[in-house]
Amino acid sequence: MDRARLKVFGLSYKSMSHTGAYALILAEEHDAFRVPIIIGIAEAQSIAIQLENLHSQRPLTHDLIKSLTDRLGATLEEVFIYYWEAGIFYSELRFRHGEELLKIDSRTSDAIALALRYDCPIYIAAKVIEQTAIPVADTEVIKEHLEKVQAQIEKAKEAELTEEDLKRLLAEAVKNEDYESASRYRDMLNARKSE
Known part of the structure; x- marks a missing residue:
């Protein structure tokens, strides 16, 4: 086949x-x-x-x-x-x-x-x-696979974000009270500044 x-x-x-x-x-x-x-x-x-x-x-x-x-x-x-x-x-x-x-x-x-x-x-x-x-x-494997692929896509997208993009996303996340995302964007900004 x-x-x-x-x-x-x-x-x-x-x-x-x-x-x-x-x-x-x-x-x-x-x-x-x-x-x-x-x-x-x-x-x-x-x-x-x-x-x-x-x-x-x-x-x-x-x-x-x-x-x-x-x-x-x-x-x-x-x-x-x-x-x-x-x-x-x-x-x-x-x-x-x-x-x-x-x-x-x-x-x-x-x-x-x-x-x-x-x-x-x-x-x-x-x-x-x-x-x-x-x-x-194996339906549980489908769920795990989707999460793994989504994580790969997110990681690739995040690597392409500029510092300005991260600042904008951070501001949007804070405005929308999405503190989990805001924390992640803050950590990404701090990591780039320390490089």
């Missing part, structure tokens, strides 16, 4: 952390395993709207992309999750335009949002399955 077909199993509506990340759970079509993916608020909203057959007053970005590709005569045939590294999934949109197959790099959350709008299959590479899939019987 070089790849497996996935379906959207669910979307967590509870924030995974103070950053507002959500968990998108993909399941193998026969429910043998699940693949949790951390996604942002905007993508979670777009996916949720499509899953629940709701309509927004104005087109969301993914609706706009579908309208545009429809007008240009291209159809999304499939989404392929082909690579995973350091908590980040890499995906490809495979559009058909006449006889031509167009492969376009995409964030996985955007790819899933579009796959739902096109009702097209979602596939995952065997190597990515080996690295990220969690057997259905």
Whole structure:
């Protein structure tokens, strides 16, 4: 098996952390395993709207992309999750335009949002399955995996923050009475000053 077909199993509506990340759970079509993916608020909203057959007053970005590709005569045939590294999934949109197959790099959350709008299959590479899939019987492992991936993402994001960013986040946290985050930002600022 070089790849497996996935379906959207669910979307967590509870924030995974103070950053507002959500968990998108993909399941193998026969429910043998699940693949949790951390996604942002905007993508979670777009996916949720499509899953629940709701309509927004104005087109969301993914609706706009579908309208545009429809007008240009291209159809999304499939989404392929082909690579995973350091908590980040890499995906490809495979559009058909006449006889031509167009492969376009995409964030996985955007790819899933579009796959739902096109009702097209979602596939995952065997190597990515080996690295990220969690057997259905082990739901506690899914929770631990999500927390671990979220921590990796947070650490990478925090490393990119400038001193000004940290001061702004600290002020926002204090204003919102989020003293746990404020303490963390203060400690990060102090650590940078002592370097």
